[in-house]
Amino acid sequence: MNSNNNILIKTVITKNIGKINPNSIDDYINAGGYKALQKAVKMTGVQIVDQVKASNLKGRGGAGFPTGIKMEAVLNTDVTPKYLVCNADEGEPGNFKDKLLLENDPHQMLEGIIIAAVALNIQKGYIYIRGEYNKAIEIINLAIEQATKKGFVGKNICSTNFSLDLEVRSGAGAYICGEEFALIESIEGKSGRPRNKPPFPTVSGVNSKPTLINNVETFSVLPFIINEGGKVYAEIGTATSSGTKLISLSGNVKNPGVYEVPFGVTVGQVIEQLGGGVPNNLKIKMVQLGGASGPIIPPSMLDIKLDYKEMADLGISMGSGAIIVIDERFEMFDIIKKIMNFFRHESCGKCTPCREGNRQILKLISKIDNGTATIKDLKLLETLCSVMVSTSFCGLGQAAPTAVITTLKYFTEEYANKIKDYSLQSKSV
Amino acid sequence: MNMIELTINNNKISVPEGTTILNAAKTIGIEIPTLCYHEDQIIKANCRVCVVEVEGNKNLSTSCSTQVTQGMVVNTNSARALEARKVNIELILANHDADCLTCQRNLNCELQKNANQAGIRVNRFESVLEKKEIDNSSPSIVRNPNKCIKCGRCIEVCRDVQGLNIVDMIGRSDSMEVLPAFGKYLSDVNCISCGLCSLVCPVAAIYEKEDIQEVWDAINNPKKHVIVQTAPAVRVSIGEEFDMEPGTISTGKLVSALRQLGIDKVFDTDFTADLTIIEEGNELLQRLNNGGVLPMITSCSPGWINFIEQYYPELLPNVSSCKSPQQMFGAIAKTYYAEKIGVNPEDIYVISIMPCTAKKSEAKRPEMSIDGKNPDVDVVLTTRELGKMLKQAGVDFSSLKDDTYDNPFGITTGAAVIFGATGGVMEAALRTVYEVVTGKTLEQLDFKVVRGLQGIKEAEIDLNGTKVKVAVAHTIANARKILELIKTGKSDYLFIEVMCCPGGCIGGGGQPHSTTNAIRQKRIDATYEADRNMPIRKSHESPAIKSIYEEFLIKPLGEKSHKYLHTHYKNRKNK
């Protein structure tokens, strides 16, 4: 990771990266670690949740749901037992920020997890790490062992009556298991197919019990919030997006890597000033935000601020915060085919629009790409995308057509140029 | 119970909290199209056909799975909803072998119905179907993967109702298929042929092996003396194939219809049901008195026999050695009856009309042949197949006049007709056993649900001081629980009835596709009504039964009985 003395960088949860030995809990403690936990065990659940609410922290896994409200729902339920799940199934192409946190500052995430469990009276937690992150699995297992020895997790946390049994679970190669219910199904030993929502995991999750499920990065913020107070976190970033975001920058840039920036920084600033721009003086053709399921925007839109509201107003989302830069050497349709192949491979197969739609999109895109498509095909593509968005069972199918939908909007000429009977009048976007 | 007020298609309605949009719409006569939905099953919401527009929601909502909320405004036919329904159906059709005109489910297919209802005139999507092999390996069930719409209904019934999980979703994405383990043929896995999968399948992805043409060939063969036997369950179900009210007793019409087909003699399996009671009742008493293996478990359900042979062969000694009524009939037909009418048994062709698909493989078991060459029961047709065949023959079932069964097998009892309902065999057997032992009439069996074991009922009767505890189980999941109790020595039952299908045979895998648990209950009610209307209600009082013992069998469990009416089972574990 590139740490710049750059005004664009704001170090909140990456302060230990590269500065401590991840396999040493003492390093973490000497850097100020586990102080927040010791403070939290003396607070009430309401107090802790109030701090999280005050921070305006939103889920960092991509959905952006207010963390404090989620925690409050689990806090207030009478149903027991309650569970906690840390979603470390980072599978969204272009994202590697959770890997960075897991491999380089495992105790920060653990501390956040334990704080949440203590706040919500949860005694069993799972950390679900994707199967391909073998190093992270090893590191986290060791970290749990070390934390247990020090009394930070396990029975009688910090010599109190709180207990938390934390277990690492490995994924087995399925992007869909990053979806909260598919993940829970996987923890229960089944295929990872999503469940009907509502009820949401906070009401019925693992073993149909109330479950708090959050992303690695989200949990990693909690120690800071407890140490400094939620208000301090809220003061970072913008009025509508508080705190910092770990951006995974990749693709055609000089300095790919994870950058922790405050909300409000623009996409262009990340690419040029932090990423060093495109190598070999090539021009940017397109940028995909969030990951394979995110919008593709043209160079003209790079002054967009990384801000939930500002992006939502434009009809786009930053998802889990990846920025993938694609330069002028590459064909848009080749990129789209790669993206759609990904979704086709990763679809769980449960619902009609996603199971059948991804490959139908691929067929239409190929037709357009090889110049044999007509305006009817284009209309069908638009209709199909729209139906997938509005009727897919879960977020995978709903987001899969995003690349196509946004390129139809922002790169219309690329489509138009390949369609035999396209004319301005039949433009239907 | 809180009431929720909402608006559907500009109609203001009020329904109980927890009602889904789908059911709320039904209250005002709006039938939102569905495909994967089944009222007896978990809400799956995977077909995405039943989508509707809910004001304020960015995306469309599946009406089967969305509960109504106060002030909700729903439009079931918005432009977006209508289009989405069409697109999702077209997507399914693009991966479906749409040979409707020659398909087994033509005119009775939920996908066809939906495509028609949605007004689809052209499929905008290119076909992506890659034809796979049809699995014809089982004598009872056929799997056609080229029609599967991945609704998952078959998986649920096999996994949850039967506890077997023979088929499951294999793979992911568009290569996901419903398959047996390791992609094997049905005949190579431990399927029990109960056909409940074929009962719930909305299309022709799973169906029973069709034997209708065989039956026509026999009927039109001048050399064959063709006779038919009808299961107790058929008379309370066949009417549904002709849109008659579920729970209608159409025994008379059934006989009439079979005669219309040109069958020589129309007999009733109820006769051999009565016979089974005599043999099995005596077998129970023999085991009770001579320290035989107990508990004794009934053996008339072939799906159940398939289960115990493949999964718990070590408990086979507990199963009654009696053949099923179907097979007893076939054996009697080709010996006693053949002799009586002076026809060569090889020229007698026995058709059996059953609510059951497993009966097809039962009839083909090598030991179910007296002469060792020809099967005792030549062919089995399910209730569904009979419906098709009657339509093929142009028979207007509901307008037929009643007719009566032929002799010598025409006299039957109420005890026989209740075989079709879960608990019926038990009650029929005890009516006889009780009276034989105590000399008194058994008034009514007072069943209690076994605590913590739904689907299993128990009762106790006093046989002259000996307390006999009995149990009744239906569905294989419950049968398994009973077997586990026996295995672990926790069973204090002496006699157990097991039926493979929910509700008993009236809920069998070969029944009309309209079958639901609500309709099962209606068929059960009709069954007991038919019993009440019978002049004779105990098997041992039937003059036809007395005759066959006098003329042929001599005595229960005698030499002839053992030769023709009893059988043995096989250890079929670890194929």
Added chain:
Amino acid sequence: MRKGIIALFIVIFLTIYHKKIKLREETFTMQLLQVIEKHGRTPEDLLNILLEYQDTVKTNYLSEQDIKLVATELNIPENKVYSTISFYSLFSTTPRGKYIIQVCSDVPCYVNNSVNIVNELEAMLNIKMGQTTSDGLFTLEFTSCIGCCDIAPAIRIGKELYGNMNKENLQKIISEYRRKK
């Protein structure tokens, strides 16, 4: 006489071969039982068991026998185990190579020349993507993004992630694995 001796040799050979297969099968069974003991017998433990066990199998797959054993020990239907395995990409029900080389097929690696990596590997190992080398050492597979986009193009071999791949370091890595044999 000669025929008799040849026949005898054949019988002895087949007996030893059969015993070797049985022994190998029994070793697998014991191995699997050990893994099951370690994790537990609840359905929840299924994925952990299968992942750990498959790793110990040189041909990196789960056989029908393995699946039946797991089903029996965990008391879940055989097809439940099989269908769960068929869902996840890291499992295989057909034999593969000792080292599974996964090449990322997603956009960040693509725009950093992953196509070249595919070509190089196919040439080096003389097989196409999806195939296994004849010596049973390597299988080439595509994988979805493995979170190495900042060191693209990336591959995964066994449990190790390798980034910034090019012809030279690919050759080096493959040689290392050959030597590990």
